[in-house]
Amino acid sequence: MCGIVGYIGTKDAVKIILTGLKRLEYRGYDSAGVALLNDTSNGHLTDNLTILKRAGKVSELEKLILNQKSAIAEATQGIGHTRWATHGVPNDVNAHPHTDPENHIALVHNGIIENYGVIKQKLLTQGFTFRSETDTEVLTVFIRSMYDRVKDLTEAVRLALSEVEGTFGIAVVSTLEPDKIIAARRGSPLLVGVGDGEYFVASDASAVIQYTRQVIYLDDDEMAILSRDGYATKTIGDETTNPAIQEIHFDLASIEKGGFDHFMLKEIYEQPNTFHDAFRGRLLASEGNVRLGGLTPVLDKLRRANRIIFTACGTSWHSALVGEYIIEQLAGIPVEVEYASEFRYRNPVITPDDVVIAISQSGETADTLAAIKEARMKGATVIGLVNVVGSSIARETDAGIYLHAGPEIGVASTKAFTSQLAAILLIALHLGRTRRLSPREGMDIAQAIERIPEQIQYILDHAESVKKIAEQYTDARNFLYLGRGYNFPVALEGALKLKEISYIHAEGYPAAEMKHGPIALIDENMPVVCIATQDEIYDKIISNIQEVRARNGNVIAIASEGDKRIAEFAEHVIYIPNTLPILTPVLAVIPLQLLAYYVAVQRGCNVDMPRNLAKSVTVE
Numbered sequence: 001m002c003g004i005v006g007y008i009g010t011k012d013a014v015k016i017i018l019t020g021l022k023r024l025e026y027r028g029y030d031s032a033g034v035a036l037l038n039d040t041s042n043g044h045l046t047d048n049l050t051i052l053k054r055a056g057k058v059s060e061l062e063k064l065i066l067n068q069k070s071a072i073a074e075a076t077q078g079i080g081h082t083r084w085a086t087h088g089v090p091n092d093v094n095a096h097p098h099t100d101p102e103n104h105i106a107l108v109h110n111g112i113i114e115n116y117g118v119i120k121q122k123l124l125t126q127g128f129t130f131r132s133e134t135d136t137e138v139l140t141v142f143i144r145s146m147y148d149r150v151k152d153l154t155e156a157v158r159l160a161l162s163e164v165e166g167t168f169g170i171a172v173v174s175t176l177e178p179d180k181i182i183a184a185r186r187g188s189p190l191l192v193g194v195g196d197g198e199y200f201v202a203s204d205a206s207a208v209i210q211y212t213r214q215v216i217y218l219d220d221d222e223m224a225i226l227s228r229d230g231y232a233t234k235t236i237g238d239e240t241t242n243p244a245i246q247e248i249h250f251d252l253a254s255i256e257k258g259g260f261d262h263f264m265l266k267e268i269y270e271q272p273n274t275f276h277d278a279f280r281g282r283l284l285a286s287e288g289n290v291r292l293g294g295l296t297p298v299l300d301k302l303r304r305a306n307r308i309i310f311t312a313c314g315t316s317w318h319s320a321l322v323g324e325y326i327i328e329q330l331a332g333i334p335v336e337v338e339y340a341s342e343f344r345y346r347n348p349v350i351t352p353d354d355v356v357i358a359i360s361q362s363g364e365t366a367d368t369l370a371a372i373k374e375a376r377m378k379g380a381t382v383i384g385l386v387n388v389v390g391s392s393i394a395r396e397t398d399a400g401i402y403l404h405a406g407p408e409i410g411v412a413s414t415k416a417f418t419s420q421l422a423a424i425l426l427i428a429l430h431l432g433r434t435r436r437l438s439p440r441e442g443m444d445i446a447q448a449i450e451r452i453p454e455q456i457q458y459i460l461d462h463a464e465s466v467k468k469i470a471e472q473y474t475d476a477r478n479f480l481y482l483g484r485g486y487n488f489p490v491a492l493e494g495a496l497k498l499k500e501i502s503y504i505h506a507e508g509y510p511a512a513e514m515k516h517g518p519i520a521l522i523d524e525n526m527p528v529v530c531i532a533t534q535d536e537i538y539d540k541i542i543s544n545i546q547e548v549r550a551r552n553g554n555v556i557a558i559a560s561e562g563d564k565r566i567a568e569f570a571e572h573v574i575y576i577p578n579t580l581p582i583l584t585p586v587l588a589v590i591p592l593q594l595l596a597y598y599v600a601v602q603r604g605c606n607v608d609m610p611r612n613l614a615k616s617v618t619v620e
């Protein structure tokens with residue numbers, strides 16, 4: 001949600017910042033902008049702060065920059081931003097960077113300044129004027145007012161931030177003190193890239209990996225002051241900090257499309273590997289058990305938990321729902337699943353004997369982060385299932401399992417979902433073995449998990465058949481997704497994928513619940529995706545399919561290989577390999593991801609950057 005990148009060094013800042021913004025564009029693409037300072041290495045004050053910004057994608061900004069190239073050719077320092085609008089519509093004026101009225105200070109911001117109204121009033125009475133409707137401009141002007149008092153940029157930023165309520169990741173440059181970038185965060189991710197005579201600031205590592213692998217993840221209420229000669233860090237409370245430099249572990253190829261038309265398709269196709277990476281070294285197939293090093297500090301607590309509460313948002317919430325079914329089945333521990341946004345505001349009953357498991361691809365979702373804080377405050381042990389290493393949720397939890405899915409860039413989550421399921425399966429298997437599963441049962445599950453990567457590959461090898469089905473439904477206005485048991489959450493996830501990227505209205509429903517409402521919608525124009533894999537409730541879902549057929553709905557069935565009967569009831573059948581019922585969600589979701597992808601591509605939608613969405617939602 002909003003991407004920030006900044007550079008100070010000796011190279012072409014425009015190129016570095018634009019490249020970084022393109023890599024961060026998945027975080028928001030309502031508008032983009034840069035603030036650039038020409039080479040100021042002689043240390044003199046300069047008034048050559050160039051601000052270029054545009055509504056729309058980074059490519060629009062790029063066009064603007066190409067027209068202005070001569071004015072900024074020398075820039076070796078600057079900050080850039082790609083925006084997901086919160087305050088103010090996405091137009092040129094509201095785009096970041098924002099400046100003070102005299103254009104001496106430029107600032108980019110990710111987050112929300114909650115008390116901006118009060119601060120703005122104060123600044124208006126002091127005679128300051130404003131050009132935009134944004135909270136960010138208020139913060140910029142506020143810093144300027146502080147500068148007028150203290151005549152020191154770092155101190156001005158620090159003093160302003162100590163009065164601010166809300167969340168921020170910011171980067172600031174100024175003609176008043178050139179040769180400096182100031183960065184700070186509270187609740188919105190920000191890291192410093194450490195190079196040789198050059199330094200970067202970015203919302204995530206993908207924007208800097210091309211130039212350096214050495215990064216510092218800033219903590220909440222921490223700020224960094226970057227110059228060409230080095231960097232310093234301190235807290236907003238004015239205490240010096242000494243954060244560790246960490247190494248980025250993914251490579252450039254993992255954030256490029258690698259020959260695929262879209263990141264989303266690439267990520268769908270990565271799933272045989274990413275699923276495998278989630279259990280590699282953790283699954284002890286011969287013992288029918290698992291080794292979860294990251295959970296060591298909380299393992300006893302987890303084994304003795306009275307109750308497990310999952311909390312998450314979006315796709316991660318769907319994997320939590322699968323988790324409820326699997327853990328209750330394998331381990332017999334009561335499980336609840338909560339939307340993080342609801343959990344944090346409804347004073348939930350939590351005891352120290354509860355274990356809360358937060359699931360998040362990005363590790364930055366504001367609601368999930370707040371839910372964790374609430375749970376910890378009430379004494380619960382909190383575990384994180386997170387993909388992004390070093391992210392806020394990874395750091396706020398007592399222990400966790402990294403998903404190792406690599407960077408997920410497509411806004412609609414795919415590989416993170418199946419990796420989350422892998423992590424949940426490992427936890428469930430472990431808890432099951434400590435409670436009710438025999439070694440033999442454990443081994444059967446472990447062996448079935450080991451077969452999943454090749455089974456995903458098999459489905460991907462038959463993607464063409466899904467594409468053909470998609471072509472027939474490009475003009476559909478609605479879709480219904482039905483599933484039961486472990487596959488009910490998969491129906492929700494399939495519907496979410498379709499709405500996110502194709503803008504077709506889609507609903508996921510427990511198949512049997514359909515007759516209590518959605519059945520009224522079914523006619524010959526309604527495609528109904530039914531997940532009907534062979535398990536103990538197969539006959540029940542066949543009955544539900546017949547109810548759809550009786551009303552002329554078009555059934556697209558996801559069925560187990562070898563199921564000859566299903567073709568009698570369905571317009572189309574997509575077969576998936578046989579596995580244990582608890583593992584079917586991992587396989588059943590793959591054709592649904594492909595279906596959504598191909599429908600969206602056929603409709604000409606931008607699947608990697610669907611309208612109004614952002615990959616990482618760092619505001620409430």
Ligand code: G6P
Nearest residue numbers: 313314315316360361362365413
């Ligand atoms: C956004 C994304 C979704 C994602 C959700 C939760 O809405 O568009 O794809 O599932 O946030 O994100 P998280 O990073 O916490 O899993």
